[in-house]
Amino acid sequence: MPAPERIPSRSLTGPELVGLLTEGELTVLGQIRGASNAVLYCTVARDGEEAPCVYKPVAGEQPLWDFPDGTLAGREVAAYEISEATGWGLVPPTVLRDGPYGEGMCQLWIDASHDDADGENDENDENDKNDADGENDADGGAGGPRLLALVEDEEPGEGWKAVARAEVGEGRTALLVHADDARLRRLAVLDAVINNGDRKGGHLLPAQDGRLYGIDHGVTFNADDKLRTLLWGWAGEPLTAEAVEVVERLGAQLAPGTPLVTRLGELITEAEIEALRGRVAGLRATGRHPEPSGEWPSIPWPPV
Incomplete structure (x- = not known):
């Protein structure tokens, strides 16, 4: 539209x-x-x-x-x-x-580089010989790199992070990867904080000015661990210094009685706020990106 x-x-x-x-x-x-x-x-x-x-x-x-x-x-x-x-x-x-x-x-409304409201980009980049199925790529913005791809190689290649292997039809599999992109890494931290249960490729909106936005956050903040995302490429890795600073600041902003907590109290439950504090405290304690729990599918379906 x-x-x-x-x-x-x-x-x-x-x-x-x-x-x-x-x-x-x-x-x-x-x-x-x-x-x-x-x-x-x-x-x-x-x-x-x-x-x-x-x-x-x-x-x-x-x-x-x-x-x-x-x-x-x-x-x-x-x-x-x-x-x-x-x-x-x-x-x-x-x-x-x-x-x-x-x-x-x-x-x-964000005027993104995608071709439709779902964020899918059906243009195939013929110059990318590793691309197994261009329909699952996300354009990184005007003139920017793509954010998601399926590649036929066993390893993701320079500038990419591996997520999981995926069925692509006719008995073939490909490696789902996302870009080793600072914008995506920040979004991975945000998703861990808000407990995003539905981070799909179509929920990534690269804007024309080079900024990256995430949308569709209706299934977040659950008191139980619900993290399902395509951005597992940094799982288990140390947080960046910037992310550590942000998480520390969030911890202070989530203290009882702060303006942020007052505002959140109008939007989510007290149990969800307490769980939010716990996730932030966990990130502060480990200093690392979370890893899949293994108790349920870690990637949303459909992934795009």
């Missing part, structure tokens, strides 16, 4: 975008098909400024047996709050607000 022709007339700051998303008038343009929950493509306008956005009303959410408390919308906004607390800005501006179909999540 193409972006609306009208966009903000000037470059808005983060707080200004949050204000626009929170208080602007929502106009529904259509529904994004293929999602299991209602996802509406909209514009939001206020005082001469307008931007494309996604609106996911709570009324359109399907119940999940393993997420009996709270809402997908609340968890999406909580993921944005934690992303902002890290200082990495990995989640597009996201707010909880009333809309044409009741309360829901409203998130800035």
Whole structure:
């Protein structure tokens, strides 16, 4: 679905975008098909400024047996709050607000390099001879490197990290890899913190300006370990110095009574907040990226 022709007339700051998303008038343009929950493509306008956005009303959410408390919308906004607390800005501006179909999540639309809303990029790079199936690649942005690929080699190759072997049809397997990219590594840390149970390739949005965003954070913050991701390439490796600093800062921000905890208390349960503190404390203690537990599939399905 193409972006609306009208966009903000000037470059808005983060707080200004949050204000626009929170208080602007929502106009529904259509529904994004293929999602299991209602996802509406909209514009939001206020005082001469307008931007494309996604609106996911709570009324359109399907119940999940393993997420009996709270809402997908609340968890999406909580993921944005934690992303902002890290200082990495990995989640597009996201707010909880009333809309044409009741309360829901409203998130800035990112004009990504992908060809469709699911993040799939069907263009094959004929110059990459190691590419086993170009349909599962994610473009890294305008002129940037790809983020995900399937390769026929046993090892990932320079600049790539191995995730797992995958069936590609006709009895063939290929190695699923992701780029050894600092943006992805930050996102892997964020996912570990928020306990993301659904980090698929289609949830990676490389923007035209070179930034990388993660979206679709409705199945996060569970009190039980639910981490399922395509970003296992750094599993067991030491956190970067930058990540260690971020995790230390998060630990302080998650102390009882802080503004961040007060805000999270409006979005997720106290048990989920306590589990969040525990995950951050675990990362601080080990200083390493987590590893798959082995108790359930570590990669979401479908992976794209």
